[in-house]
Amino acid sequence: MTRRRLYVLTISLLLASGLAGCGSSGQLLGSGFTYKDLPVADGSVVAGDGHSILFKGSPLMLSGTGIKVGDQLREVKLTDRDLAPVNIAHTAGSGKVRIISVVPSIDTKVCEQQTHQLSEKNRGLDKMVELITISIDTPFAQKRFAEEAKIRNVTFLSDYRSADFGKAHGLFLREPHILARAVLVVDAHNVIRYLQITPELAQLPDLDEAFKFARSLVTTG
Numbered sequence: 232m233t234r235r236r237l238y239v240l241t242i243s244l245l246l247a248s249g250l251a252g253c254g255s256s257g258q259l260l261g262s263g264f265t266y267k268d269l270p271v272a273d274g275s276v277v278a279g280d281g282h283s284i285l286f287k288g289s290p291l292m293l294s295g296t297g298i299k300v301g302d303q304l305r306e307v308k309l310t311d312r313d314l315a316p317v318n319i320a321h322t323a324g325s326g327k328v329r330i331i332s333v334v335p336s337i338d339t340k341v342c343e344q345q346t347h348q349l350s351e352k353n354r355g356l357d358k359m360v361e362l363i364t365i366s367i368d369t370p371f372a373q374k375r376f377a378e379e380a381k382i383r384n385v386t387f388l389s390d391y392r393s394a395d396f397g398k399a400h401g402l403f404l405r406e407p408h409i410l411a412r413a414v415l416v417v418d419a420h421n422v423i424r425y426l427q428i429t430p431e432l433a434q435l436p437d438l439d440e441a442f443k444f445a446r447s448l449v450t451t452g
Contacts, residue, residue: 264380282401338368
């Protein structure tokens with residue numbers, strides 16, 4: 232086995248187990264999902280080539296053309312759960328505020344909680360904005376997850392083909408071929424108005440802050 236393949240395999244195994252980072256206490260909501268006491272990231276890193284995030288203290292390099300607040304969302308195609316191509320700039324919620332939650336893999340406990348929080352703790356925002364989850368998981372895995380989690384108010388989009396979304400926004404981790412953890416709030420004109428890329432991959436983004444910012448855009452808009 233080459234050193235590169237061994238590295239990818241090691242990181243993949245760590246992601247499957249280590250991203251859990253969960254405590255023992257939790258809150259059970261109507262969906263049946265138990266919320267754990269997971270750490271929430273403070274601050275953000277810069278997207279794109281030359282920058283990095285940490286995974287349990289070890290650096291992982293970001294890849295692609297970095298984005299920042301004030302930039303236009305780039306027009307790249309992802310794949311929905313029915314295998315249809317979807318341009319991220321022209322989803323069903325185009326023309327209104329959108330919250331885009333980016334996760335490394337929905338089959339890890341941190342990503343699972345991030346996605347449930349997006350769906351269940353937005354306090355009615357899902358009636359006014361589009362909620363989107365993006366990962367490199369296959370569309371089949373995303374569809375299974377949504378059905379098992381009973382999540383119906385989130386648009387799931389897959390970047391599994393070539394990681395074009397990750398590369399176009401500087402959120403791609405070439406090793407081990409996953410996306411960084413991030414949350415974006417995009418306004419009705421596809422301008423990125425809020426962005427957090429968690430400095431540590433095993434920490435949740437501050438979705439409450441993203442919800443608050445999105446609500447302010449809806450109110451003033």
